[in-house]
Amino acid sequence: MGDALAAYAASIRSCQLCREQPLKNPLPHEPRPVLRVSETARLLIASQAPGVRVHQTGLSFNDASGDRLRGWMGIDRDLFYDETQIAIVPMGFCFPGHDAKKGDLPPRPECRQHWHDGLFALMPQIEVILAIGRYAQDYHFARLGRPLPKRLRVDEIIRSSADYSPVTPRIIALPHPSWRNSGWIKRNPWFESEVLPPLRAAVASLTT
Numbered sequence: 001m002g003d004a005l006a007a008y009a010a011s012i013r014s015c016q017l018c019r020e021q022p023l024k025n026p027l028p029h030e031p032r033p034v035l036r037v038s039e040t041a042r043l044l045i046a047s048q049a050p051g052v053r054v055h056q057t058g059l060s061f062n063d064a065s066g067d068r069l070r071g072w073m074g075i076d077r078d079l080f081y082d083e084t085q086i087a088i089v090p091m092g093f094c095f096p097g098h099d100a101k102k103g104d105l106p107p108r109p110e111c112r113q114h115w116h117d118g119l120f121a122l123m124p125q126i127e128v129i130l131a132i133g134r135y136a137q138d139y140h141f142a143r144l145g146r147p148l149p150k151r152l153r154v155d156e157i158i159r160s161s162a163d164y165s166p167v168t169p170r171i172i173a174l175p176h177p178s179w180r181n182s183g184w185i186k187r188n189p190w191f192e193s194e195v196l197p198p199l200r201a202a203v204a205s206l207t208t
């Protein structure tokens with residue numbers, strides 16, 4: 001990894017911002033930032049935030065959501081975790097904790113404010129971004145000069161991301177692969193027939 005990117009990633013991994021200077025409530029546990037970056041990966045998985053299992057293991061998408069995402073991409077764990085080929089950068093690097101209903105809280109905004117722009121400036125080689133969920137979609141489309149209209153629903157963004165995406169890097173919008181979205185996937189069969197084939201083709205063209 002290049003020196004500048006390695007140093008930047010090390011700074012993120014030792015970040016204590018949400019304990020020491022949180023914007024609102026402090027993070028309810030010790031920070032454990034989880035990300036995978038390199039200066040050679042041409043494919044970026046831009047996700048939301050680690051869940052509790054990823055927080056415990058320190059490995060991105062090391063859960064049922066990851067199994068489903070790997071199925072969508074048509075790849076195995078070995079390739080998925082080859083960070084020389086695939087970078088994984090969530091909008092919040094640390095598990096944000098649970099809300100009153102035991103759902104995951106949204107990604108911490110401190111990450112985006114302090115880290116993301118600088119991190120992506122150090123990875124100009126990225127050619128395709130898999131933008132998972134609204135937080136990543138809003139951030140990456142806006143960062144690349146194509147802010148998404150607020151009125152768009154997630155299903156509209158996913159179905160028409162090719163229309164909004166810049167040419168390079170190309171953004172492919174995806175729903176979160178959580179099993180909680182199984183109903184949405186069933187109700188929207190175009191997702192598997194229209195979105196997954198070009199997604200797999202893009203993954204195959206950027207990896208070996």
Ligand code: SF4
Pocket residue numbers: 012015016017018019027031032033092093094108110111114
């Ligand atoms: S969530 Fe982001 S900003 Fe907050 S402590 Fe973790 S790495 Fe730092």
